[in-house]
Amino acid sequence: MAGKKTKSHPKAEMGQDDRLQAIVLTDSFETRFMPLSYDKPRCLLPLANVPLIEYTLEFLAKGSVKEVYVVCSSHASQISSYIETSKWNFPWSPFKIFTIMSPEARSVGDAMRDLDNKGVITGDFLLVSGDAVTNLEFDKMWDFHKRVHAKDKDHIVTTCLSKATQYHKTRAFEPATFILDKSDNRCLYYQEIPLASSKEKSAVEIDPDLLEGVDEFVLRNDLIDCRIDICSPQVPAIFQENFDYQMLRSDFVKGVLSSDLLRKHVYAYITDEYAARVESWQSYDSISQDFIGRWCYPLVLDSNLMSDQTYSYESGHIYKEKDVVLAQSCKIGKCTAIGSRTKIGGGSVVENCVIGRNCHIGAGCTIRDSYIWDNTIIGNESVINHSIIADKAKLGNNVMLNDGCIIGFNVVIEDSKRLEKGVRVSGTPIKSMDDSALGLSDSEDINEEPQEYAEIAIEICGAKGSGYLYEDPLSEDDHEGPTNEKMISGLSHRLEEACLSDASISSVPKSKKKRTLSTNSVYTDREENPSELEEDEEDFEFEGVATVKRAIENNHDLDTALLELNTLRMSLNVSYHEVRKVTVIALLDRVYHFIATQTLGPKDATVKVFSQWGQLFRRQAFDHEEHVDLMNVIMEEVVEQNFEKPDLILFSAFTTLYDTGILEEEAIYDWWTHVSKDPKFDNVKRFVAKWVEWLQEADEESSSDESEGEEEDQEEDE
Template sequence: MSGKKTKSGKANQNKKQEVVQDERLQAIVLTDSFETRFMPLTSVKPRCLLPLANIPLIEYTLEFLAKAGVNEVYLICASHGEQIQEYIDQSKWSLPWAPFKVNTIMSLESRSVGDAMRDVDNRGLITGDFVLVSGDLVTNMDFEKALDIHKQRRKADKDHIVTMCLSKATQFHKTRSHEPATFIFDKSNDRCIYYQDIPLASSREKTTIDIDPELLEGVDEFVLRNDLIDCHVDICSPHVPAIFQENFDYQFLRRDFVRGVLSSDLLKKHIYGYITDEYTTRAESWQTYDAISQDFIARWCYPLVLNANLLKGQTYSYESQHIYKEKDVVLAQSCKIKKNTAIGSGSKIGEGTVIENSVVGRNCKIGSNIRIKNSYIWDNVVIDDNTTIEHSLVASDVKLGSNVTLNDGSIIGFNVVIDDNVTIPVGTKISAVPVQRNTAQFLDTAHNLSSSDEDEEGSTFTRNSSSLSISNSDEVADAKIKLSKQLVGPNGRGVLYESDDEDEDEDGSTEKGIANTLTYRDDDIYLSDTSISSITQKHRKRRTMSMTSIYTDYEGEEDEEEDFEKEAIATVERAIENNHDLDTSMLELNTLRMSMNVTYHEVRNASVIAIFRRVYHFVATQTLGPKDAVTKVLQQWGPVFKRQAFDSDEFIDLMNIILDRVLDQKFDKPDFILFHVYNVLYDLDILEEDVIYKWWDSVSGDSKYSEVTALLAKWVDWLKTADEESSDEEDSDEDE
């Protein structure tokens, strides 16, 4: 009897251990993207270790997993695995008190997501539900909510194997530039019925959805979505690796696995979607790297911010206008550090240098009279005097000579040296040493370089060299050396890198080397007037500025007005920052207005933008609540509008500008903000009842303002009621 009791007790103990083990949440992190979009940098360092805002990409992913409550993380490494292992060993994630255990798995034979998942299955790593993510994920999403929904669906549907976490985006947002897709969901429960890749927006190619009617059986109503950012954040059951194992032709997570599961008559498994409004995206291309960097600096990922100092030894402090500086930064007295800029510890900035919308790494030596704008400078970079860097990336340990110009979209790889007086053409990628690639592509590139452009003087990359007729490897090598010397200068070090076929769009519709670069596109479809976290913002026909970013549409706007907007906003911001008096501030604005010959509408627009930036700063940094922030700023600076509007039509225009700018900014509760703004201006006698009523008649019926009209309607009704009561009291007094 005792033996049976002991056996039964042991069985119950094992069962209890199995239950506990199954409850542990595991994560599979694909550190290799199995792509070449970040070449030539990823020939030296894995993508997950490339810094975004001076923090390796893998850190964002691991921070997300830590907050998600993951207990065990497996890093699947296909290339540069030793670098990843070394990084983890030296990081906080290897400490005894780390929130989870990190295991580095060398999957050296893997060439795709499918190969990696089959390797996971062979190793028997998965014991329960797990999170599948890539090592370049940046998000502040509430994963606990997604996990709860996943568990509820698992209980209700025994065939449920995957929940895809997707984020909303505008149709042509650049985070969708490489992998746009269409999802069809059952509207009642968000079960995915169908998935299909769609052509890139740049191809202007039309496409159709061809769906088997049998897939719609039992579905009362479905919704088709092509406005989603797919960041490959999936909550998976243990069946997923086994399905990859059974289907050796599955290479891609979406186009093979998801589409195969949904269309399979044998598997009969279900995949669901979880759609969030939170900030969720991947640094999957240079374009998204650029967008995420700007959004992160502008605090769209809050509470994931740079001054949270995620890395050991980081000492970032946050200043107004989204400026971040670490300790031991040396700034010359005449240098200018402008908005949306971060500078790492040990960096030195010389006299007359201007840095704006840029990230500078640690221990950089930046000389005098240098202009860096919309660019990314990594660690240990040396830049000599009078150099200009425009919307480019300079990797670690690079040396740029004096009078160097990096044009839009330049990517300068690790350890490259650029000689003095050199101009790097638009969209050029340079590596320190040759990267193995297709010889035929090089011949095409060499021919194009030698025939397409006119001569450029000095040490600029000369493109009209003699026609290259290359038939063997020695001649190819000689041609590469010749082109490289022309490119980096006689004392420089570096070779031209041209993208492989994998960098191009599959349909070949996008011009080579343009789709995956930092290069600005003039085409409307590449222009984004929102941050990644913004969803419903529409393009405008004129150029405006939000509280955190510049909206850019090139549809007939004059340069003079653009320059005025920049200067006027800077003037008001400077006045607010330094607590100038209203008379001085208005004198500067009026002088600027007359010198550039613009209307008071432009003055009102710039003032509203600057004032609401200040409001947003107080709210975003949790210095003040929304109501207190509006009251504090407008009580001091609201009176400027009395000197910018002089009749009812101009005050109505002011109210319209305020309405649009609040909606542009994407406050959490725009109706609440607008109510307090208009109410404060009314209390200050800046807005009169007749102006408010006339304005309200023009906007109350406009559907695009429906999200904010409910609270404003109550406010306007209250004003009318108070006005009527006041009139009745006056009539009564007259009668008496």
Template sequence: MAGKKGKTPKKSVGGGKKPEVVQDERLQAIVLTDSFETRFMPLTAVKPRCLLPLANVPLIEYTLEFLAKAGASEVYLVCASHADQVSAYIETSKWNMPWSPFRVSTIMSLESRSVGDAMRDLDNRGVITGDFILVSGDLVTNMEFDKALEFHRKKKAEDKDHIVTMCLSKASQFYRTRCHEPAAFILDKSNNRCLYYQDIPLASSKHKTSLAIDPELLEDVDEFTLRNDLIDCHVDICSPLVPAIFQENFDYQYLRRDFVKGVLTSDLLKKSIYSFITDEYAARVESWQTYDAISQDFIARWCYPMVLNTNLLDDQTYSYESEHIYKEKDVVLAQSCKIGKRTAIGSGSKIGEGTKIQNSVIGRNCYIGENIIIRDSFIWDNTVIGAKSLIEHSLVASGVKIGSNVILNDGCVIGFNVMVDDNMEIPMGTRISETPVRKKATQFSDSASYEDDETAKQDESTKVISPAYELVGTDGVGYVYDSDKAEDDDDASVIDVVTNSLTYKFDDLYLSDDSISSTAGKRKKKRSMSTNSIYTDREGDDYEDDEEDEEDFAVEAIATVERAMENNHDLDTALLELNTLRMSINVSYHEVRSATVVALLRRVYHFIATQTLGAKDAVQKVFSQWGMMFQRQAFDQEEFVDLSNLLLEKVVAQGFEKPEFILFSALTCLYDLDILDEDAVYTWWDQVSQEEKYSQAKTLTAKWIEWLKTADEESSEEESEESESE
């Protein structure tokens, strides 16, 4: 009788060969949908971070797109907070359809409060059958995973103790959000084996940056390299041993500072971890700053071929226009509204007469009234904004209603379904939720819950929170949310203080116009073109005029100078690029000098903040080499006076710890290079600004100018005496 279809009949003779065991070639992926942090509160009290929209696409979609291109065949979503929402979303998504490139499953790990808990839960369930990809649900990347997987398999064949390959992305030294969770990797230069890992403090924390490493870890290593210029996007290729190691070490909570550091320094495990370093775009939305930066990068197409008009969701209909403007179908624009560069608008949204929107994302079914200004902001679905309001670098969540003449200052976060009355102003960095948020979430969880009245009465430890009528108005709905971290005095919470805010923090950021993770060599130049009806569906009305052109020039000119310094171009090449840019946008030499000063001071700030050089050496290094650019940017005394004013203004704006020393050093360096002469210095000083904010910065310069005048007088006296004697 023939055997059943699909099964091999048993052999009656015991002496035959055993069937060959075929290794499981399925590529599994584990997605941690919970961040185990509270950085996106109060929004994550209502919805998990992985379902929050970035450029009108839920974050989880970017991660699953990456895994589909990576060739994953099985994807497990480990869900902790708001697990029901994640599960419901996946069940109705394209990833659960029969034609999905992989089989997706949700794992309800409701008791997990850290990455370590989630890994131990995975080990208990026994779902891991081979090497797997471990990623976070907030990953945005276009990296070619095949190269990383090939690297992992090659190292695994060479090193039997290899258990993890960390995928790290190169970053230029000026990328925008260098502040969040900086870390140092010590790598074997010959094979990129990771020898040591350590978190490093922020420059603003005032802690000294140093690494303490056991010399034994460097034994048998011919040459190693210390890297702190890598973006850790938490894409790891792991062996099945990884969950087991977490199981054996219950104190491991974090993936890097506990697991990686513990494995590398353990005398018992004797396991190795390698680093695959890519040039491709890779970053995590792990803070407000990265949300802001990655949104801008995505709109500006730095994650190509993953761009908004590929329409990652089945019902999206985005089309792409010049100057990085995206619009879905059924968008209604008033004839006199102005849609500026780097803007996306979802379907069903209506923009009123005279409204100006730039560098912002507008969700679906939003009603934006008349004469409104929205800049550098994120407006989610079903939002209503009344006439004559100003939204400046803020986030407005879904279902919000904002009245007329309302001002949202830099860094405001308006939570779901909040209502703000007419004529209200929300202070910088304020976060408002619809109902009070219980502040009893664990330190590892991004989850929290809304506090109802009965629970508040029963729990004496919970503070009674009153509605923020002074901010939202008497008919408004909203409560102020204050981060738990803001109440701590511990210096260790500096990172959380920085990353818990959408507000621009000049002291804590290494500011740049570069992409968050693009290297300078890969960054594409963009030339500003005149705006016409092709961008805004209007005719005969240019947008933002000269002021907009100057802003375009500043962004590109600063990037040009930074690129020249980073790649050590010669002065003539840098000046040629600047001059070409100046003529193409038609701006004055004042804008050229301003951009050059900003770029040079950022370079100085970087050297000081990273403790690469002291303040004096940093200024000397940068200005002695690149200060010569000003010789072909200023041509008369009036322009040299303008250059001196720019130095004073930008030194103060950059936020140096000792601005007086930076200004003095820069001026004396230019003086020694014969770029600034005494007459120009004296003329500038006679008319220098007397504003209070410049007082500290001018103290050393005042003494220097007094010394110059004294030296001049003595020199004049000597010359007169010599002439008399002759």
């Protein structure tokens, strides 16, 4: 690296606090981003048309960091060249930046041991991965770290954890549970947990000795581990002393917390700010949508992180650079970004997509929920659904990519080809899964004959096409590889696989969750296989929620939404209880959207959504018992979705439905007699209890006035 790369590492000429150091790990030491990470390191892959590492370096620039050490293993020369020519190497950069070559490193543990051998760490340092996307205010975390450090001499790590709801998709990729001391957030135990879709045991087993002296602890699995840690200089030394430590969490953190000899402490800094890692194709998809949706504000696309970017923001979360050429008849939908010099032909529809620079999209194309990187050509009448197309790929006319396809660099696909769900095509042959397959050696000849995991994809690309079919080695044997790893290796996933229970770890199911009903739930009588019934209900919930959400987002009329729901209900033969349930879930999801984006407060958001879309319940609840069941469903889902003010949400939903004439007093009173004494829902009943009491008092006064009126009428008649 020119200039700074050859500088010696400064030692004692500055105080520790004056030059906080940061270590950026650019390699994940995994193959989740194959086949694209075979040609290019993950940290340089574009997310919303910005290289991933730029998000991490922007975060460091806004903090107190003075020195940044970029640790390079896979594709080290590419990363070094990028850093050398980036704005971070200019004299006016907010920090000094160095690249550290660790070509022999095969794990985080190896990289930390290499750092210890090189002696670059002089004090407390920030350890972060090169794929972090966050708007975290680092100074607050740094102050927390210093306060804890002053009180606890055995404190060696402060880890950042971001709170998330049950349905936040980035929770599902590496789920784990933290057991924390409630008084000070000291981490008592750490354990990875399986996904809800797996059949693995989900109990947490902890040595009671680890809880000794702890008055009260909390078990948290509702946290996103963004791998942003402030570490003491002892951390690399502990890795050096324990050569079996390879992973940062499952080995180092768990080992330190469980060790009787080390007796060191890890603390959790818990934040509401956005913080996540692009650790898989699915998290790439989710974080891209969050970024385009401005969840990471003030880190947004139109802040133009790269010096040559010219993005402007339009309503509907649409971003365009200069020199974009759009045909008059093309349609650009919401949540879409388009890079400069890209051309889109007439009649094409592009929605919820990120399109790179210098792309050419033909006429009559339909592209949804996809990511098209720079210099890509897509022929006329092609259909792209939820896929990724890398740089310089070329698709012919009338090509269709189904959900989850990944098209590599320089791939050429002929006209009229159809790619099935989840197909991955590489532009270069990928050999067996040795070190070169991880991209650890840039000197390897990538033109060697393809071996175990690559075959020429003539049937997919065509005789004149170019590309190699990539088969995920985890799919070779269903009995090998962790379940979590198999689930997150692709781009697409099912909703139920991405949702984790917030109630307790023991409630994470071993198989599909069986739906239970309240005592007042109404089912139609039918004789069916119980397993088939559960499967139908699961399918209906997934499709039903999507149907209502689509109606809300596109502002469909109520009759259309009801028709679609009813058709779906009859096709899967489920009860109206399930229809009410999916409607409530979708409405509460919309309420959460307004609150999370700070568009409306909890009360206003609930009133807005339930005033308009609560009218759906008129054709879903027809008698007294079904109205009671509706109230039960709303209460249960408010608790399930873990709102910050659940009592206010529930109160606003009920009062809105009451004011619009959907709920009547008799159903409300009947419902209240069943739940008023149930302690399970105490945290959501505070406002509702006062409201029900007010209704009853109003009824009594009205009855009293009527009886007095009748007596007066009788006296007049006499």
